[in-house]
Amino acid sequence: MTLSSHQAHVILDRAEAKARELGLSVVVAVLDGGAHLKAFHRMDGAVLASVDIAIRKASTAVLFQANSEDVWEYCKPGAPAQGLQLTNGGLATFGGGIPLRAADQSIVGALGISGGSVSQDVEVAQAAHAAFETERN
Amino acid sequence: MTLSSHQAHVILDRAEAKARELGLSVVVAVLDGGAHLKAFHRMDGAVLASVDIAIRKASTAVLFQANSEDVWEYCKPGAPAQGLQLTNGGLATFGGGIPLRAADQSIVGALGISGGSVSQDVEVAQAAHAAFETERN
Amino acid sequence: MTLSSHQAHVILDRAEAKARELGLSVVVAVLDGGAHLKAFHRMDGAVLASVDIAIRKASTAVLFQANSEDVWEYCKPGAPAQGLQLTNGGLATFGGGIPLRAADQSIVGALGISGGSVSQDVEVAQAAHAAFETERN
């Protein structure tokens, strides 16, 4: 399966609706399975820093096939791969990046959210991911 | 004036409609006045190379406050600023990037289109730019 | 279809056999459909410059879905997209990069050869590409 524009827009739309519900302005990035940009939206009022952060959370998720915050378990101080976050041009190892899987569980891309607190970004990301999975099934 | 999400989506929607009318799959990039990404869409079937090209056309347009192809006049062999295209991380000095101006003519961003021939990209870019201006007025 | 290690090695093996037949030492790079490295071999005696050149020919081919030399038609002096070679981190717009397609013609990767003259690199690339297609069918 290749990630479609339709699927990317389901993600953008749900992320933005959820962000508005939480009173947030976020950046939403959707990458394909090769970590190339598919769709992107910076809501009015989102900080500029979130452009890079949202894309980096998504690329971390697609490169490691894992939620961005789970990568931190490998690279935190004292963990076996301490410093892993310096690879691949610099990872974002905190919440808000979630991989996107086809029905057969193969990776077709990832989404990344930035703009609120990390827990808010995760909440938005999870809502957008759930919408993707509902649409896919 | 700051470029709004609403304006960015007017551009994305018109560009995609025009591309479909021409039978093309294009990438559409919208940057703000600081050359930061505001909205982006890679239509299904567009080549991967167009991700970078569309963003670069838009950044060339906003950085020089000129259509991307007009920058070539300054940097072509024999012109006074020969080699200018190597600055700013590499310019895209061919058609498809158009600056976005507020009613007072100040620059608020730029759009970039890539995916068809250069003349097709320019046609899509002009249609999207016209929609932006119509909506602005 | 995803490019397999088996397919990548068919390419490496045939490229090296052809290079030896021509008395050459070449670099062979095989990328997947997202332009990520899948397999690579620098034959003994190949110049160091060919490491980057082989990878860049392959990435040019996969990003544009075209033979690397065909991209030059768009960017040569006087062509509509003059300067296109400065995009995507710098293209290699001469022969030796060939896209790899699945039976349904979708792009699954590309190969790049560097080390001989351009016409020799093309000859090696074509032999390797033919071996890939024979194995695929």
Next chain:
Amino acid sequence: MTLSSHQAHVILDRAEAKARELGLSVVVAVLDGGAHLKAFHRMDGAVLASVDIAIRKASTAVLFQANSEDVWEYCKPGAPAQGLQLTNGGLATFGGGIPLRAADQSIVGALGISGGSVSQDVEVAQAAHAAFETERN
């Protein structure tokens, strides 16, 4: 001594056999004494992140003439060269990179493994390194 293609393939073959024995999909990178890529293979199923990580472990090993994890002793918090890991484009200071030495102990290259847990990567790297040494002697 210059690292030969034959030696590089001894390393690739042993690393892959060991990875299969452990039920892993890994990336194997072999660099020469100048930190330039000599041979590379991403096994089917290895995560994309491992492309960069394997190469970086090998480059860390060749640049410092030490196992990648040993470099961490110099750069960890409180060590004299705190922050050293930010040099050379970012080091990989955890296990999986091992320098390759000629019989006279001069450095001729390094190998890097990524794809499993760090201890698994080290196990694969050690097996490949042992095969290199056996073949060399």
